[in-house]
Amino acid sequence: MRSLLLLPLWALLQAWGSSEVPQRLFPFRCLQISSFANSSWTRTDGLARLGELQTHAWSNGSATVRFLKPWSWGKFSNRQWDMLQHILRVYRTSFTRDVQEFVKMLRLAYPVELQLSAGCEVRPGNASENFLHIAHEGNHILSFQGTSWEPAPKAPVWINEVISVLNYDQGTRETVQWLLNDTCPQLVTGLLEAGKSELEKQVKPEAWLSSGPSPGPGRLLLVCHVSGFYPKPVWVRWMRGEQEQPDTLHSDLLPNADETWYLRATLDVMAEKAAGLSCRVTHSSLEGQDIILHWGGSGTSLGLIILAVLVCLVSLLALIVAWRLWLRRYCSYQDIL
Numbered sequence: 001m002r003s004l005l006l007l008p009l010w011a012l013l014q015a016w017g018s019s020e021v022p023q024r025l026f027p028f029r030c031l032q033i034s035s036f037a038n039s040s041w042t043r044t045d046g047l048a049r050l051g052e053l054q055t056h057a058w059s060n061g062s063a064t065v066r067f068l069k070p071w072s073w074g075k076f077s078n079r080q081w082d083m084l085q086h087i088l089r090v091y092r093t094s095f096t097r098d099v100q101e102f103v104k105m106l107r108l109a110y111p112v113e114l115q116l117s118a119g120c121e122v123r124p125g126n127a128s129e130n131f132l133h134i135a136h137e138g139n140h141i142l143s144f145q146g147t148s149w150e151p152a153p154k155a156p157v158w159i160n161e162v163i164s165v166l167n168y169d170q171g172t173r174e175t176v177q178w179l180l181n182d183t184c185p186q187l188v189t190g191l192l193e194a195g196k197s198e199l200e201k202q203v204k205p206e207a208w209l210s211s212g213p214s215p216g217p218g219r220l221l222l223v224c225h226v227s228g229f230y231p232k233p234v235w236v237r238w239m240r241g242e243q244e245q246p247d248t249l250h251s252d253l254l255p256n257a258d259e260t261w262y263l264r265a266t267l268d269v270m271a272e273k274a275a276g277l278s279c280r281v282t283h284s285s286l287e288g289q290d291i292i293l294h295w296g297g298s299g300t301s302l303g304l305i306i307l308a309v310l311v312c313l314v315s316l317l318a319l320i321v322a323w324r325l326w327l328r329r330y331c332s333y334q335d336i337l
């Protein structure tokens with residue numbers, strides 16, 4: 001009876017969920033790193049990510065892009081992939097040659113380090129956005145916008161010479177537009193479909209507390225570790241009751257080897273103020289059941305560990321003494337006999 005009553009509510013929530021809750025977006029990014037040590041030594045490596053997951057890798061030594069996920073082929077046929085791999089090989093060779101020529105023409109100095117970031121994001125309703133940016137020594141120098149190459153706002157003046165050469169090459173500009181406007185969204189639509197369950201997986205965090213190096217006399221550094229969660233968005237705060245502690249500091253989000261994330265939230269407090277503080281973790285995988293860990297007063301977990309080790313040592317010592325006593329008594333009985 002009760003479940004029947006709840007049914008319309010459930011249906012309503014489902015309908016509301018599908019139309020109102022914004023769909024999570026998974027931008028597709030290809031990253032290329034090209035190093036030119038001198039006029040003869042060069043290497044180019046690449047990788048691609050969909051959202052937070054790495055899908056493809058391309059090392060300098062390999063003629064083809066490597067597929068890192070069982071769904072990295074998306075919905076492209078073998079023929080489409082063969083064609084794409086061929087285009088990428090040609091691209092890598094021309095890119096290397098062109099950069100070497102630009103360095104000569106502009107009398108730039110080696111080593112030269114270039115990073116390229118390109119990709120697209122498919123939005124609900126089939127709209128897509130794309131981008132292609134190139135950085136030199138970590139500074140953004142040019143982008144592809146719509147139909148042509150454009151300098152970045154703070155690029156060095158020599159970039160204008162590069163841009164006029166690049167924009168003169170209509171064939172390449174058309175290929176870039178085709179890759180960005182058509183190929184990329186098609187590939188991503190297929191990847192989103194094929195990789196749906198892995199992309200939308202939810203992995204729960206584990207959390208634990210420790211104390212960091214003392215920030216000063218009479219002070220404590222409380223550390224809340226949160227690890228093993230996916231996806232990335234997470235909320236971690238030190239709290240006193242329901243009161244957020246605004247001095248909470250967060251580490252960078254660091255990747256674990258298994259495509260989950262790690263984050264640390266620290267709070268510097270007077271030792272006597274530590275009792276009553278707790279660390280609160282909110283994450284989509286917890287479905288509203290936040291993790292709350294209470295700081296155990298001044299006896300930190302390090303203190304507990306030391307205590308445990310001491311107890312072990314003392315028991316071991318007692319055991320040895322008892323064994324020796326027993327041995328001595330036994331031996332002396334034997335001597336008497």
Ligand SMILES: *[C@@H]1O[C@H](CO)[C@@H](O)[C@H](O)[C@H]1NC(C)=O
Nearest residue numbers: 036037038039040041042111
């Ligand atoms: C070019 O750089 C590589 C790697 O740093 C080095 O091993 C090589 O000797 C250099 N070649 C020349 C001609 O300087």
Ligand SMILES: *[C@@H]1O[C@H](CO)[C@@H](O)[C@H](O)[C@H]1NC(C)=O
Nearest residue numbers: 040041042043044060061062
């Ligand atoms: C990178 O690949 C190119 C082309 O295959 C090759 O000529 C070059 O020696 C490679 N670089 C390194 C450092 O292995």
Ligand SMILES: *[C@@H]1O[C@H](CO)[C@@H](O)[C@H](O)[C@H]1NC(C)=O
Nearest residue numbers: 130145146147174177178181
């Ligand atoms: C590609 O998209 C850009 C807008 O992002 C547009 O200006 C351009 O005409 C498109 N090119 C082709 C060949 O579809």
Ligand SMILES: *[C@@H]1O[C@H](CO)[C@@H](O)[C@H](O)[C@H]1NC(C)=O
Nearest residue numbers: 125126127182185186187189
């Ligand atoms: C979405 O775009 C793909 C190609 O990117 C096209 O084949 C498909 O028909 C489009 N779907 C809709 C609903 O517009």
